Amino acid sequence: MGTEISEPLLVDSEKVTVGAADGDPSPGEEVVPEWKDQITIRGLAVSALLGGLFCIITHKLNLTVGIIPSLNVAAGLLGFFFVKSWTGFVSKLGFSVKPFTRQENTVIQTCVVACYGLAFSGGFGSYLIAMDERTYQLIGPDYPGNRAEDVKNPGLGWMIGFLFVVSFLGLFSLVPLRKVMVMDYKLTYPSGTATAMLINSFHTNSGAELATKQVSCLGKYLSMSLFWSCFKWFFSGIGDSCGFDNFPSLGLTLYKNTFYFDFGPTYVGCGLICPHIVNCSVLFGAIISWGFLWPFISKHAGDWYPADLGSNDFKGLYGYKVFVAISLILGDGLYNLIKIIAITIKEMISKGSNSGNLPIIMESLDNETSKIVLEQRKRDHIFLKDRIPSWVAASGYVGLAAISTATIPVIFPPLKWYLVLSSYIFAPALAFCNSYGTGLTDWSLATTYGKIGLFIIASAVGSGGGVVAGLAACGVMMSIVSTAADLMQDFKTGYLTLSSAKSMFVSQLIGTAMGCVVAPLTFWLFWTAFDIGAPDGPYKAPYAVIFREMAILGVEGFSELPKHCLAICCGFFVFALAINLLRDVTPNKVSQFIPIPMAMAVPFYIGAYFAIDMFVGTVILFVWERINRKDAEDYAGAVASGLICGDGIWTIPSAVLSIFRINPPMCMYFGPSGR
Numbered sequence: 001m002g003t004e005i006s007e008p009l010l011v012d013s014e015k016v017t018v019g020a021a022d023g024d025p026s027p028g029e030e031v032v033p034e035w036k037d038q039i040t041i042r043g044l045a046v047s048a049l050l051g052g053l054f055c056i057i058t059h060k061l062n063l064t065v066g067i068i069p070s071l072n073v074a075a076g077l078l079g080f081f082f083v084k085s086w087t088g089f090v091s092k093l094g095f096s097v098k099p100f101t102r103q104e105n106t107v108i109q110t111c112v113v114a115c116y117g118l119a120f121s122g123g124f125g126s127y128l129i130a131m132d133e134r135t136y137q138l139i140g141p142d143y144p145g146n147r148a149e150d151v152k153n154p155g156l157g158w159m160i161g162f163l164f165v166v167s168f169l170g171l172f173s174l175v176p177l178r179k180v181m182v183m184d185y186k187l188t189y190p191s192g193t194a195t196a197m198l199i200n201s202f203h204t205n206s207g208a209e210l211a212t213k214q215v216s217c218l219g220k221y222l223s224m225s226l227f228w229s230c231f232k233w234f235f236s237g238i239g240d241s242c243g244f245d246n247f248p249s250l251g252l253t254l255y256k257n258t259f260y261f262d263f264g265p266t267y268v269g270c271g272l273i274c275p276h277i278v279n280c281s282v283l284f285g286a287i288i289s290w291g292f293l294w295p296f297i298s299k300h301a302g303d304w305y306p307a308d309l310g311s312n313d314f315k316g317l318y319g320y321k322v323f324v325a326i327s328l329i330l331g332d333g334l335y336n337l338i339k340i341i342a343i344t345i346k347e348m349i350s351k352g353s354n355s356g357n358l359p360i361i362m363e364s365l366d367n368e369t370s371k372i373v374l375e376q377r378k379r380d381h382i383f384l385k386d387r388i389p390s391w392v393a394a395s396g397y398v399g400l401a402a403i404s405t406a407t408i409p410v411i412f413p414p415l416k417w418y419l420v421l422s423s424y425i426f427a428p429a430l431a432f433c434n435s436y437g438t439g440l441t442d443w444s445l446a447t448t449y450g451k452i453g454l455f456i457i458a459s460a461v462g463s464g465g466g467v468v469a470g471l472a473a474c475g476v477m478m479s480i481v482s483t484a485a486d487l488m489q490d491f492k493t494g495y496l497t498l499s500s501a502k503s504m505f506v507s508q509l510i511g512t513a514m515g516c517v518v519a520p521l522t523f524w525l526f527w528t529a530f531d532i533g534a535p536d537g538p539y540k541a542p543y544a545v546i547f548r549e550m551a552i553l554g555v556e557g558f559s560e561l562p563k564h565c566l567a568i569c570c571g572f573f574v575f576a577l578a579i580n581l582l583r584d585v586t587p588n589k590v591s592q593f594i595p596i597p598m599a600m601a602v603p604f605y606i607g608a609y610f611a612i613d614m615f616v617g618t619v620i621l622f623v624w625e626r627i628n629r630k631d632a633e634d635y636a637g638a639v640a641s642g643l644i645c646g647d648g649i650w651t652i653p654s655a656v657l658s659i660f661r662i663n664p665p666m667c668m669y670f671g672p673s674g675r
Contacts, residue, residue: 035386035500038103039507046082047108047507050075051115051514055522057655058116062125063532063539064658070191070442072113072489073198073641073648079108080202102203103499107507109195110490114483114511119519121446121482122163127454127474129154130547131467134533138545145552150467156524158411163516165404166476170483171508172400173428174435175393178491178501183380187439188278189492190270191648194641196496217638218645225265225646232263233654237667248670250612255670257290258607267610269643270442271617272636277592278440278599279618285328285600286608294321305562312546314553319562321605326448327569328601331576333433339584383495386502397428404476412472414465419457423476430477431484437598438485439492446482448605451550453477458554466555471547483512576601 054071061068083104087097122128129135131152139146174181181187201215236243244263248255271279297320301307309316401424408420430449438444451474458470487508494504526532526539533541553561576597583591603611617640624632 032382032498033101033103035503035506038101038107038500038503039510040098040104040107042083042086043079043104043108044111044510046079046086047111047115047511048514048518049082050078050108050112051511052518052522054112054116055119055515055519056525056659057652058119059124059523059526060655060659062120062543063526063541068120070648071116071651072109072191072195072493073645074652075112075116076105076109076195076199076493077645077649078652079112080105080199083108100203102199102497103503105199105202106196106490106494106497106499107503109199109493110504110507111511111514113486113490114508115515115518117482117486118163118167118479118512118515119522121167121475121478122159122515122519122523123471123475123478124519124523125541126447126543127450127471127478127547128159129533129541130471130544130551132533132544135541135544135548138533138535139548139552143552145463145467145555146548147463147467150465150551152412152468154523154527156520159520159523160516161407162411162475163479163520164513165400165407166479167483167512167516168509169397169400169404169424169427170431170480171487171505171512172393172397173431173480174484174488175388175505176390177432178388178488179384181435181439181488182491182495183383185436185439187436187488187492188274189439189489190273190442190640191644192489192492193273193496193637194269194644194648196493197637197641198645199493199497214635214638217635218642221639221642222646222649223642225269225643226650227646228263228265229647229650230653233650233657233664235666235668236664237669238663242667242669243664244668246670252670252672257295258609259286259290259612260609261612261616262609264610264613265643265647267613268617268620269640269647271614271619272621272640272643274440274442274614274618276618276622277594278596279614281595281597281599282441282603282611283615284595286603286611288600289321289324289604290608293324300563304564312549314550315562317562320565320568322448322451323561323565323569324572325445325601325605326452327573328576328597328604329433329437329445329448331573332580332597332601333436334429335577335580336436337429337432379495379498382498383491383501386500388502388505397424408472408476412468414461414469415457415472416461416469419460419469419473420476423453423457423473424480427477427480431481433598434481435485435488437602438489440596440599441602443602443606444482444485445602445605446478446485449481450474450478454547454551455554458551459557461555463555467548467551470551470554474547474551483508 054075057071058068080100083100087100090097123130131150133151133153136146136148136151141148197214197218201218204215232244236245246255247260247263249261250259254260294317297304297317301317305316305319312318314322401421405417405420405424409415409417430452434445434449453476454470454474457473458466460466461469487505490504490508491501493499494501530539532539533544579594579597583594583596586594621632621636624636
């Protein structure tokens with residue numbers, strides 16, 4: 001699958017050489033530092049500072065609304081600001097400073113993302129505090145399956161230990177597939193691409209005419225997006241039903257089924273940067289699920305499932321949403337995983353040519369495209385130059401899995417060692433599925449995969465500690481699939497900023513180690529200072545109750561799922577396999593119009609609103625390409641990145657306002673005119 005943006009944006013390959021070892025650079029050429037030189041002491045210091053800040057923001061969002069936006073672009077921006085401010089200050093004092101490169105900027109961003117990512121995948125707003133006493137009391141001691149024995153209150157020591165033994169495995173699970181995901185499949189990873197463009201815009205040579213225009217374009221749309229996000233905040237009120245994010249642009253009837261344009265710059269930008277088939281697949285999935293399937297199932301409320309259940313009860317419609325989405329994701333992800341393994345084995349046996357059978361985009365070397373091809377070859381060379389041996393990844397994964405298998409049962413006695421080992425056997429396949437889906441849609445469904453482990457392990461353990469065992473298994477699975485997706489996202493950023501894959505991997509390891517300490521410490525500030533989980537308090541931790549109820553449901557078994565849920569899931573799993581097979585056996589002129597099941601699955605679970613946003617983006621790009629294809633190729637990525645960056649940057653001041661309990665002054669709400 002090919003990206004539809006001009007990937008050499010802001011990188012002038014004619015002025016780039018690879019390290020001093022490749023020869024002395026000509027005057028005016030940019031030297032790409034060796035991978036060790038891309039990791040600096042000042043960069044790690046800034047990473048630790050920003051990692052702590054972003055962990056606080058993530059905890060705040062986790063404990064209030066439970067939705068965490070991507071902060072990659074904000075990490076790249078603030079990393080540049082802090083280091084540039086420091087080097088400028090030191091230079092004015094008369095000291096010589098090492099030049100600040102785009103590669104160092106990328107390493108800082110990678111380290112920060114790895115650090116604050118653990119504030120999310122660590123479960124501080126979900127599975128971890130679902131074990132505590134307050135959540136047990138909220139559900140009620142009389143609730144079937146809710147036992148006082150299945151309680152484990154947060155403790156700083158065991159939380160840090162747990163993160164250290166589970167958080168590194170995801171980094172080793174997919175390292176051998178980095179070339180397949182980034183170079184062969186050419187997955188876009190929209191946030192990673194947008195971050196790369198932002199970093200490149202900071203470090204580009206001003207003499208490059210196109211790069212200068214792209215920077216100007218990015219800055220203009222970043223400012224517009226930032227201003228619009230700020231403007232929307234004033235009308236967003238308190239709660240989740242106010243403001244432009246809940247604008248019934250297609251009417252109140254469709255709004256009830258989540259079909260509305262929410263004026264979100266981020267997903268319009270994703271629509272501009274993702275291939276047309278991805279955007280159309282997302283919309284197709286939204287139409288199937290929220291247009292037909294969920295309304296059809298809702299009509300059987302009272303028959304297929306109890307009609308008086310809450311919106312997040314797995315015994316009701318929510319159960320269909322989660323497990324049907326899982327079925328599509330697994331069908332698509334496992335098909336592509338098996339396909340890659342089969343092709344790899346075939347190539348190893350035949351020792352064939354490098355052309356392979358993977359969907360590599362081949363470009364002609366005519367005058368118009370020769371520069372683009374040369375730039376891509378330069379990126380390919382740098383990305384593959386510092387290899388991470390497969391034996392390192394394999395031995396690292398096996399060694400860490402052995403340590404984790406022995407340690408986790410000490411922390412959570414109900415989760416036996418053989419259950420932990422079983423999780424680590426299947427985890428790489430799920431990590432691939434999540435990384436592949438993130439590359440297509442920018443959505444990391446780590447919590448969805450975590451729920452697979454939660455439900456299966458809780459069912460296997462049963463009433464003798466199944467709730468705690470299931471929640472702990474959810475943490476194991478979430479940590480692996482989340483860090484694997486983050487690593488691939490950062491590999492994409494590094495690929496586009498001419499950064500070494502080895503420096504990306506090492507900075508992820510360092511950032512993860514930081515996060516194992518910083519994330520629990522910053523959570524402990526909230527835990528000791530506020531009444532976490534109180535229904536009437538500011539930090540309600542809404543997902544804690546949901547995760548505990550799911551674990552209880554897992555203990556009761558799959559038979560407690562609503563009627564026909566498993567049959568529908570099996571049907572969509574087979575559908576995903578069939579669609580993928582059809583895409584592979586039909587000619588390209590036909591297969592390019594066949595939807596992608598992985599992209600279709602996201603709106604099944606999330607809602608249709610973001611599919612509308614992405615489709616608006618793809619329509620804008622389609623019209624733009626028909627009017628002026630050259631301009632679209634040159635500037636669509638810059639416009640998309642500006643929209644994503646502006647909205648991403650606004651999350652920082654909005655989170656700060658929320659922390660200080662400064663609420664929006666107005667609530668813009670829509671209702672029927674008869675009221």
